[in-house]
Amino acid sequence: MSQHFDVIVIGGGPGGYIAAIRSSQLGQKTACIDAWSNDQGGPALGGTCTNVGCIPSKALLQSSEHFEQAGHHFAEHGIQIKGLSLDLPTLLSRKDQVVKQNNDGIQYLFKKNKVTFFHGKGSFDSKVEGGYAIKVSSEKSQEVITAKHIIIATGSKARALPQAPFDEENVLSNDGALKIKAVPKKLVLIGSGVIGLEMGSVWRRLGSEVTILEGLPQFLGAVDEQIAKEAHKLFLKQGLKIELGVKVGDVKVGAKKVSINYTNAKGEAQSIDADKLIVSIGRIPQTDGLGLEHVGLAVDERGAIAVNDDCATTLPNVWAIGDVVRGPMLAHKAEEEGVAVAERIAGQHAHVNFNTVPWVIYTHPEIAWVGQTEQQLKSSGRGYKSGTFPFLANGRARALGDTTGMVKFLADDKTDEILGVHIIGPSASELIAEAVVAMEFRASSEDIARICHAHPSLSEATKEAALAVDKRTLNF
Ligand code: FAD
Numbered sequence: 001m002s003q004h005f006d007v008i009v010i011g012g013g014p015g016g017y018i019a020a021i022r023s024s025q026l027g028q029k030t031a032c033i034d035a036w037s038n039d040q041g042g043p044a045l046g047g048t049c050t051n052v053g054c055i056p057s058k059a060l061l062q063s064s065e066h067f068e069q070a071g072h073h074f075a076e077h078g079i080q081i082k083g084l085s086l087d088l089p090t091l092l093s094r095k096d097q098v099v100k101q102n103n104d105g106i107q108y109l110f111k112k113n114k115v116t117f118f119h120g121k122g123s124f125d126s127k128v129e130g131g132y133a134i135k136v137s138s139e140k141s142q143e144v145i146t147a148k149h150i151i152i153a154t155g156s157k158a159r160a161l162p163q164a165p166f167d168e169e170n171v172l173s174n175d176g177a178l179k180i181k182a183v184p185k186k187l188v189l190i191g192s193g194v195i196g197l198e199m200g201s202v203w204r205r206l207g208s209e210v211t212i213l214e215g216l217p218q219f220l221g222a223v224d225e226q227i228a229k230e231a232h233k234l235f236l237k238q239g240l241k242i243e244l245g246v247k248v249g250d251v252k253v254g255a256k257k258v259s260i261n262y263t264n265a266k267g268e269a270q271s272i273d274a275d276k277l278i279v280s281i282g283r284i285p286q287t288d289g290l291g292l293e294h295v296g297l298a299v300d301e302r303g304a305i306a307v308n309d310d311c312a313t314t315l316p317n318v319w320a321i322g323d324v325v326r327g328p329m330l331a332h333k334a335e336e337e338g339v340a341v342a343e344r345i346a347g348q349h350a351h352v353n354f355n356t357v358p359w360v361i362y363t364h365p366e367i368a369w370v371g372q373t374e375q376q377l378k379s380s381g382r383g384y385k386s387g388t389f390p391f392l393a394n395g396r397a398r399a400l401g402d403t404t405g406m407v408k409f410l411a412d413d414k415t416d417e418i419l420g421v422h423i424i425g426p427s428a429s430e431l432i433a434e435a436v437v438a439m440e441f442r443a444s445s446e447d448i449a450r451i452c453h454a455h456p457s458l459s460e461a462t463k464e465a466a467l468a469v470d471k472r473t474l475n476f
């Protein structure tokens with residue numbers, strides 16, 4: 001007899017593991033199947049985010065920022081360091097430890113919440129009476145389990161350049177980019193999106209000469225233009241070389257060198273050599289080997305599983321969440337969908353508000369935003385007011401010695417409802433939470449302007465930007 005569950009979740013990334021925990025909390029007998037293995041062949045729960053995404057990249061960003069601060073900024077505080085050097089193996093193994101703590105933490109959470117975990121690849125076997133049969137295959141065994149509800153949370157994988165497939169030795173995806181064993185002298189990245197800027201920053205701080213080749217003519221097109229312009233200026237000043245509007249041609253991969261031919265924005269043929277090439281041109285939904293054909297589930301033209309607003313697929317009781325469906329490829333978006341689907345299965349009426357999903361780029365300074373950009377408001381014709389406040393005028397930022405950037409508010413010109421908040425500056429990733437709460441409660445900029453913020457704190461820049469909407473800043 002195969003084991004029967006109320007809910008089987010395929011994929012143990014932030015979407016899947018959170019969906020499984022919430023499902024179990026709601027009294028459903030729940031299983032989660034995840035295929036990711038660590039170097040010893042054991043389970044490594046947490047998906048892309050924990051293993052080769054959010055967590056390891058933030059560990060490297062932190063370590064490399066410490067190195068940058070010690071090398072270039074401690075002296076401003078009167079701290080002199082002689083003989084500063086980089087121990088890359090320790091830096092990388094610290095990152096691996098952080099990943100492992102998170103992997104183990106999720107296994108603990110599964111035990112605590114009574115989620116049955118299967119380490120292996122899950123695939124649809126067939127439709128059965130009252131649900132679906134899912135095959136779980138690992139190197140050691142194969143078994144079939146059944147459930148009424150299936151949640152697909154199989155995530156995404158890096159998109160390769162057709163002319164330069166990943167070998168993770170010279171041509172690297174996000175995976176290889178997180179474990180380069182010696183700092184490359186020359187590093188080229190294709191794509192100046194989120195991964196390009198975060199990983200480009202890590203390796204530049206550690207000593208690489210970094211060039212980023214971007215296909216689009218504008219920098220960070222999805223970001224508020226004023227913020228993107230400021231970011232571009234700051235990144236160039238830091239030493240990142242960013243070429244916009246390029247067309248990448250042939251890529252020749254030698255034993256130790258990669259040569260990239262491209263046409264620049266003026267249409268001129270160019271060539272650049274690199275010790276390593278990172279390709280960060282977006283990600284594609286991961287549905288390989290899921291056996292969708294066995295139950296008649298199709299993918300759309302982007303390879304994503306088609307779902308409605310509630311994450312329901314075209315099959316009854318089959319749901320899909322996270323990177324494998326439409327919408328931003330973000331861990332917290334996957335988590336919110338996971339919770340919502342688990343609650344819907346349990347008969348509750350959950351809702352995910354896509355207008356208040358925050359974005360963060362963890363460069364230095366950090367870039368974070370929620371809601372609409374100024375260019376979006378202009379093109380939609382909606383009347384708006386804006387207010388900005390620079391960190392240069394914030395006491396805490398001065399004390400920290402970190403005064404780059406600004407907070408920008410966009411509010412409806414009649415009702416004053418906050419429509420978007422955009423931050424470039426210190427701790428933007430944390431500051432944005434206040435804006436998310438405000439927008440979730442449909443607050444006005446006046447509401448934020450009238451709330452008492454601790455002094456001295458970076459959050460006072462948020463309050464002052466809200467005051468700036470009404471042209472009444474107090475400290476600028
Ligand atoms: P994934 O995390 O991709 O998890 C899917 C899981 O399913 C994997 O473990 C996979 O092995 C497993 N799986 C796939 N097929 C099967 C199968 N057939 N059977 C069993 N298991 C299967 N987002 C943020 O919000 N913040 C960040 O700072 C951030 N940084 C990132 C940095 C990098 C370098 C990258 C690449 C991504 C980053 N992201 C970040 C994006 C984030 O990682 C994803 O949005 C998130 O992981 C998506 O979660 P998910 O659960 O949908 O899928």
Ligand code: NAI
Pocket residue numbers: 190191192193194195196198213214215216246248279280281282283328329330359360361362
């Ligand atoms: P991305 O979509 O952020 O950026 C890809 C960039 O590559 C774009 O600027 C695009 O114009 C460019 N591009 C595409 N094809 C190209 C080509 N052939 N030649 C030159 N340029 C080309 O994708 P990225 O950076 O790969 O990251 C994937 C996703 O992972 C992100 O969109 C995001 O959802 C997630 N992520 C989130 C992070 C965060 O939240 N801090 C960090 C890293 C990744």
